[in-house]
Amino acid sequence: MNNIYELGSSLCELLSTLKKNREYVPLEILRTQYRVPYETLKKQIGDTATAFVKEITLSKLMINPDVSLEQQISVIQQTITTSGMLKEMSYTLSKLYDVELLHRQALKLRTYIEDALYPYIALQDCLVVDMERIEDTPIIYNTITQMVYENGQWSKQDLDLNGKLLLYVKSSSPMPATTEQINNGF
Known part of the structure; x- marks a missing residue:
């Protein structure tokens, strides 16, 4: 849980910086004159958000040790792809700058993943x-x-x-x- 808190705090700071940049500096200037720091910031946000969501959705996830790990990973990947949550999360980050909403969305995605893995657990x-x-x-x-x-x-x-x-x-x-x-x- 501590790692989730640290990642969430870091993500809040990064998103706050991005939001301020976008509010006070024209996008064209961010993309040209400040391109390198702007792209670096966006990459940091992406990396931190990915780690944050992975920690929430995949940490301590129960899997069946008697069933192929590859098969269960495939189910997880299919669930993530078909859930539509990645698109929602992307919008939450890039337009709303809302880490709390991102956290709730990640928990919802975790529920989808747990539900998809349930038949393997039920074995x-x-x-x-x-x-x-x-x-x-x-x-x-x-x-x-x-x-x-x-x-x-x-x-x-x-x-x-x-x-x-x-x-x-x-x-x-x-x-x-x-x-x-x-x-x-x-």
């Missing part, structure tokens, strides 16, 4: 059966999120899996099955 949903108390109702658990499904919602819960049987539900996989998955019966 790790399982029933946890306590072998010492076999008569108890199994618990629905996700081994990636470490969350338990109870009363119609997921909640964080520490669960000791020692001596437990984990039963994974066969699901319609969002990706093509590998030969290894077919041979192992998913």
Whole structure:
């Protein structure tokens, strides 16, 4: 979180400078006489904004370690491309100079990415059966999120899996099955 704050603060300062330059210096002069510092400032804004958005959208993102990383990255890239958020973010930076709005847009994009990755995360949903108390109702658990499904919602819960049987539900996989998955019966 500290890195997000630092990047956001830096971005605010850079955007403030850009806004002042554009308000007080004609664009033609910025593009000719002050071209090098103007382009440098725009590059700094782009680099900082990219780092800021990446930190918000991709930091500590949950992925399924049992599914190809390339496949999940492809889903992330496709989600970013089709979301339309990059265009909105660009407008927010270049016309509105609004870091708070950019932050909200990045959080919205993160939600889109998490939703797109959910089918991969859900592959790790399982029933946890306590072998010492076999008569108890199994618990629905996700081994990636470490969350338990109870009363119609997921909640964080520490669960000791020692001596437990984990039963994974066969699901319609969002990706093509590998030969290894077919041979192992998913």
